[in-house]
Amino acid sequence: MTVETLPLVSTLGVILAGGRSSRMGVDKSTLQLSGASFLEQAIKRFSELGISNYVISSNRIDGALTDRLPQIGPLGALDALMHRADRLVGVDSIVVVPIDMPLFPADGIKQLCEYGNEKQTSCYYQNHPMPFFIWLDACFAQILTKQIDAGILSVRALLEKLSAKELKYVNDQQRQNSFFNVNTPEQMQQIQSWLQN
Structure with missing residues (x-):
């Protein structure tokens, strides 16, 4: 699926x-689906949106x-x-996507970014705290530290x-499974069976 590229130079992607991965037994970022790893797919979704500035949060990945x-x-x-000021130069917002939601489409991330940047506010989807968008106002770091x-x-x-x-999720493709x-291993088999049907 092709998604219109957004001018998201000031939005940092976070994977x-x-x-x-204790229940899976292997690092979930390396799992393969449709010929690409979960990590490769997450990076591709950012790329489709024009988000070339991203970080991967992991203690295992070089x-x-x-x-x-x-x-x-x-x-x-x-x-x-x-605590990494070098990664935040020119950044006024971040969009955070978990590695283990491989069916979440790029246009779902796009909706969060468009709304959050336009309104200059943090946002997420109704009944689903992830993925989410954070507007980095002056209070964010203090609120995070207090939590x-x-x-x-x-x-x-x-x-x-x-x-x-809290936004309503609007996506015609894979609506039921986007947040899966x-x-x-059983959930991995389930997702593979969905893609085969």
Whole structure:
């Protein structure tokens, strides 16, 4: 599917690939689907949107952004990013996509970016805290630090603190399966069977 390229030079893409993959048994970023790894597919979706500036959050992938604070999930990736000023030059927003949602389409990311950049606000999809878009206003780093210090590590709680807008998901293709998470070999088999039908 071809998606119209957006002028997203000031939006940084973040690929969350730092999970332990304990239930899967292998690093999920290396899983193959339709001839490409999950990581390759995530990078391709950003490329389709004109997002050439991206980081991979992982403690296992060479050159990736590593956590300063271990084992606190997606907020750990955001914390690490906020402490890398070199990666934030010219950046006013970030869009965060987990590695284990391989069916989430580029146009779904596009909707988040278009709304978030136009309104200069954080946003996500109704009933689905991931993927999500963060507008990097002056308060973001402080709010993130307070959440981590309080031990409140859920993405949904962070989005609520940011007064993020909840958007309706509009996508005709793979509507039912876009948000499907692959965490186990059985879920990998399920997703492969969907693509074969």
